[in-house]
Amino acid sequence: MDRRLFVRLGLMAAAAPLFPKSLLASSVSDRLNVLSEEPLRRIAFGSCNDQTKNQSHWSWIARENPQLWIWLGDNIYADRATLDQRRDRYQSLKNNPDYKKFIDQVPVIGTWDDHDYYNENADGSYADKDGSKELMLEFMDTAWDHPVWARPGVFQSYGFGPVGQRTQIILLDLRYFQDRNKNQKSLLGELQWQFLEDEIRSSTADLILIGSSLNVCSPVVFASLEGWQAFPAEKQRLYNLLASIDKPCVLMSGDRHMGELYRIILPNGKPVYEVMASGLTHAIGIKLPSKERQGEPVGRKHFGLINIDWTSSGPDVQLRLQSAERSEVYHSLATNFAF
Template sequence: MRSRIRVGILFVLATAFAPAARADDPKPLTRIAFGSCVDQDKPVPIFDTIAAAKPDLLLLLGDNMYADLDRKLKVTPDVIRDKYQQMAKVPGFIKLKAACPMLGTWDDHDYGKNDAGAEWEHKDAAQKEFHDFFDTPKDDPRRAQKGVYHAEIYGPVGKRVQVIMLDTRYFRSPLAKGPADPKTRIVPYLPNTDADATMLGAEQWKWLEAQLKKPAEVRLLVSSIQVVTDEHPFEKWTNIPKEREKLYALLNSTGARGVLILSGDRHHADVSVDTKSIGYPLYDITSSGFNQASKNWRVPEKNSYRLAGMPFGDNFGFITIDWTSDDPRIGVQIRDEDGDATCGFKVRLSTLKGKAPASPAKAPDGVLTPADTAKKIGETVKVQFVVQSVGGKTNLYLNSNKDFRAKDNFAVVLPMKVQTGPWAKAGPDTFVGKTIRATGKIEVNKSDSVQLEIADEKGLEIVKE
């Protein structure tokens, strides 16, 4: 009997989470693992590999189990609970759970429904099961709030790492769909440009602003879906384009430095970087999945922001921070099932502290943003935005998006006949990075993109910041 009691005690100890890393711990974080997408019904050997890497903290970016893979089974709160319990019994997870502290957010499959947002009928029940799985204390305020967003700051002054876990599910507005691709049968998501459409919801946006104003040297901003890359047809922040614009504006206005975005979802690994939006390189490091990535070679998804990638093979992300230098060095790697680094980069912390660009000039009342124009087809309006790229050999196309082919790109057309007066020698250097205000009729071009053509040289001006 005594031996049975002892075995029971050991099992409880093995399945309890490791003590949480504390913000008041004088030892800074130096080794952080992260990743996403694990099917509880399949082997997960990569968990042993992660444990062997001895991270100080593990960040679970979503799809921490799959509740909705069985199409014959209706997902209910009981099903979500059962799937979490299955995940909790995976030997590698038990080992990993006892070895290092964890923080997590959810994505769609552990939320309970593929690509679901605010409309999901069981989201409150799913939130309870999420907190039970992560052993959130019963009196923790997170159990009473709507959504699973959460943040922590670790380490002493001068060596602080802030982890911000976003919830891109609970409040997210419906997504717009296009026609299925006849070759791939993929139904792409199109930009939802509705003025009220949201990714995070009002309360979470307010909370995020407060978090970004807190002092920290390194900030890991966790989004279950990709932020920077915007060319594939699946879930991403530019499904609601004004929300990504809002995120970048918030990073600028709060003066947040040291930001690295961590994302999951895509069943491959990607390292993307935007060099123009926030005044320093904004990296989005995607790690997916723990056991859900394609096992065979495949063509990488289109991504003009890609620095490096791992288009197939199970993977996890690993961050190291060398605090010993006056200018700390951050190493970011994507590692495979064997623990080998397949791609990554190193960056000095000073590189992530570049001077932020001035916030775009505020548009006067009645002046539209590109996201507002889709509902104004045929009307003569004024539009204001920051030019991201310029194209055309005769007519100049002033684009709101770096990629003029992007579905949500809006273009102001400056015809050759109007390139007179102040625009006589205009070119990319004249406009890129500048805020313009244009007057003209909103039209849809042959590529189904929205544009405005300038009728005379007075219909375009560069707005002083």
Template sequence: MLKTLLLAASLLIPAAASALAADPIHSSAVTRVVFGSCIKQDQPTPIFSAMAAERAQLLLFTGDNIYADTDDMTVMRNKYQTLSDNPGFASLVDTCTVMATWDDHDFGVNDGGADYPQREASQREFLDFWNVPANSPLRQRPGIYDARIFGPEGKRLQVIMLDTRFFRSPLKKGERRVGGPYYPDADTQKTMLGDSQWRWLDEQLRRPAEVRLIVSSIQFVAQDAGQECWANLPLERERMLNLIRDTNANGVVFISGDRHWSEVSALVEKTPYPIYDITCSSLNQLHPRGTPTDNVFRVSKSTYHQENYGLLTIDWESADPTLSFEIRDIEGDSVIEQTRKLSDLRGR
């Protein structure tokens, strides 16, 4: 398997797991974070070299880390092994601390949720692949959600890895649109995260931190256009916004994947402050259609549909710290940029 690897929300470095698990607040301020999603384990992955060259302190895998799409755990295990055997992947994850969550394909079924019959077995395969210790809380509860805080007071980065699969209710279907067959559903009994994860998230957002990255495998801000997204369960999206407001959680930015293109979206109305969603996808796949779905919340001037990864740079030394998000191409060149002052992400 992998050496020296820590993954919160699922991933742990064997050599450092016991010390880091005992103290989730790491003393060094994080200034560089690399992130990405959607890896076809059987396809070439030259982008891993560009990601490793960033010399980031933290690496986030935001879902579809393999394409398992199976009820057979032997098949899933073999696909994880293919990724593990990839020299570029092994070199990349050895460069820094790593965190990850899953999306539908590494969960086990396209667009899957709580009705996937192998979700418990899939969770075991996921945790085994990432060498999560037997005594980890992730082994004791359903779902793979987790969080960690990095850095000293005044420079704290909290990373919250959501599980948008294990508990998610079935989605409402209708006539297929460009993005897919899904439509908003205001059923009060349906959930995205499940009761236990919602309670846990409330606790996490009350912890002190200056910047909070909430990783959702599917887009949080984007409008519904047939695809999987939080807008399909509008009461759950509203619950998230209310929770951010009620906990006085400043500094929240969402990171998502899934779409096989990258873009930046923002909610600016009925929010405590502008809520940005940096969508970054895919690490080694091209989107066959080449055009994005409609998204009235898109604030980036363009979308990007070739192989790409994300980079967050935090300037903690300014009186008003700066967060610079970039989508970078396979050569490491910036193709989408979004920069915000930390004061922009505070309650009005």
């Protein structure tokens, strides 16, 4: 067990008899607990946020009145920073007036990617990944009693809403366990795969959202451009898992500094959608070949938005890529998940 985690768990145990659980939980956790009882109708998410750049996009996101914000990685840029330097960069974002106002209104969950984890395309060989994990979870104001503290990596699962209107959000960790040096390359690692398979197969949700910091559906990877396509066995394992259940699934991703919408049809006929929102503070428009992409890539600063209408036989879901600079929707894709 990591020393920091040991100390944290010890402090929790010592404090538990003195303080009610509600006092140990952060205000963010309190709001997440309240939100867990409500149907999710509007979720905002994004990635690639350079903390040194203008942060006025938070006001544009707030105008959409999201119930929840999901970080999908590169939440700050701290390449090859020491832990103290990375802590300072996280804190500089939390001190930013635009972001501070936003998180005072909207609860936050999320995962990481390479630039906030450690460095460009970093994998599980990073020596101080447990220290980096602690900084990320503290940045998210993750409650001390959340199970993510007690296991390696930052993968998490959350449930929101009552039966018939229930959304499950699973956030993956594509850095902590990644190993590109084996003959059989590893992206999630078996511990995380077991978690993911257990969560999905036992899910009572009516809609499953999976957050992946890396693009899933694109068939293109090269040089420093990462994606699940570089791990074909694991990509197929994910598709097989999604095909094995009769629940609707949407993938959320980031990393590539562009926005894209995808629709894939699994061999059993099940549709799966991906919305990649990647470019809160900087984005580029590169059109890579993909028969599953819906519409054109977005090369301007943007965020993702998922609107859910629970009034029909299955959840009506609208996926949107929206400007982070003005009131404009770049792309929108709507579907009814009636199974």
